[in-house]
Amino acid sequence: METKKISKRCPLHIEKWKDVYCHTCEQAICLRCMFENHRHHDCTELDMAARRKREILRRLARAIVELLSKLNGRRDDLIDVKSRACNLAG
Numbered sequence: 342m343e344t345k346k347i348s349k350r351c352p353l354h355i356e357k358w359k360d361v362y363c364h365t366c367e368q369a370i371c372l373r374c375m376f377e378n379h380r381h382h383d384c385t386e387l388d389m390a391a392r393r394k395r396e397i398l399r400r401l402a403r404a405i406v407e408l409l410s411k412l413n414g415r416r417d418d419l420i421d422v423k424s425r426a427c428n429l430a431g
């Protein structure tokens with residue numbers, strides 16, 4: 342059986358990690374690749390893309406917390422309905 346491993350090392354510069362994402366080529370590359378082959382391409386740091394994603398997640402989490410706190414006021418009603426439903430089912 343063969344297990345596929347996703348290597349984050351650059352296949353061209355084995356000692357380098359893929360720290361950069363080239364939007365032009367739509368692939369992760371290393372810094373040396375960027376200077377050698379992607380000089381005029383639209384490149385961003387992989388870290389930055391990850392950071393942006395994390396920021397979106399944080400905003401989403403905050404929205405959920407807000408929503409939950411709004412729902413909390415109606416929680417007692419919900420529990421009441423639920424227990425009544427359970428009584429009916431039982």
Ligand SMILES: [Zn+2]
Binds near residue numbers: 351371373
């Ligand atoms: Zn490289």
Ligand SMILES: [Zn+2]
Binds near residue numbers: 364366367379382383
């Ligand atoms: Zn490129």
